[in-house]
Amino acid sequence: PEGSIGYSYEECRAIADWLLTQTAVRPLVGIVCGSGLGGLADLLKDQVAFNYRDIPNFPQSTVHGHAGRLVFGTLKGRPCVCMQGRFHLYEGYPIQKITLPMRIFKMLGVKTVILTNAAGGLNQDFKVGDIMIIKDHLNMPGFAGNNPLTGPNDERFGVRFPCMSDAYDRELLQMAMDVGSELGYSDFLREGVYCALGGPSFETIAECRMLHKLGVDAVGMSTVHEVIVARHCGMRVFALSLITNQAVMDYDSEEKANHNEVLQTAKQRAQQLEKLVSTMVIRMKHN
Ligand code: 6GU
Secondary structure: OOOOOOHHHHHEEEEEEEEHHHHHOOOOEEEEOOOOOOOOOOOOEEEEEEEEEOOOOOOOOOOOOOOOEHHHHHHOEEEEEEEEOOOOHHHHOHHHHHHHHHHHHHHHOOOOEEEEEEEOOOOOOOOOOOOOEEEEEEHHHOOOOOOOOOOOOOOOOOOOOOOOOOOOOOHHHHHHHHHHOOOOOOOHHEEEEEEHHHOOOOOOOHHHOOOHHHOOOOOEEOOOOHHHHHHHOOOOOEEEEEEEOOOOOOOOOOOOHHHHHHHHHHHHHHHHHHOOOOOHHHHHOOO
16 A cells, blocks of 8 residues: 555655755765775765664664764765665665665755675676676566565656666766776776675575576675665666675685675775775766
8 A cells, every 4th residue: 555665755755854954965976885885984074974873764774884874975075975884685674665765865966876885706707806887787686576666656756667777877887997997996897797685694606606697797785776766766876896705606615705704805995995986976977
């Protein structure tokens, strides 16, 4: 029934309006920081920050390495809003709750969303520490009926059947490659297909082999739900994965995926990732 799944348009509007009374920043860019990548938010000047728990009706975040703050501020004068910590399926939230922040971004006036995540590398040419610009995705929870747009469609957000073949903005992907090359990052800058799984368990060897055969370059537990909701309501999307570990592909391997390795790699590459994203924000045009 109408309104029983997720947040209504009016509930979203109320959260956005509350935030707009608390800050003078009118963000054009919305950024989501992945695991260990929360430092992006610290680049913002003249910050106004809210713990998720202090925002009326906002979900809470529970993962180690995710701070749980919404930070408003400016990057060389460009007004931004940044999620330090996101919501995941494996935390047990309904999928509409996970993606609520995208609709809040839209209502705050955001035109472009930048999503970051930590992911396991499946492409055998990738190395730990590579930054993969996402050019397309595989939405595995979606195959099983777990899509964030499930339920009644409110046309004020977007159409019932949104197109996803143009989800990842080609111009921004090119800009990332150009900026990366100017910064001297070409050796560790890649592009590829990201696959989202529900988590929280990491993949088995057979699952990794299957995903590899399907053309997946990196695997993680986030981002695609947010991309779908952001595109549904007409925001431009740019997304990237930091390859924090190689997914295990053979039975002889001694490697084991673990969250500590994810956070360690993120720490080592965080500064360059922040530089890439902030340079892009400064170069973006919103007109
Ligand atoms: Cl190997 N798998 C998944 N599903 N998520 C990850 C990861 C691997 N590494 C970082 N995040």
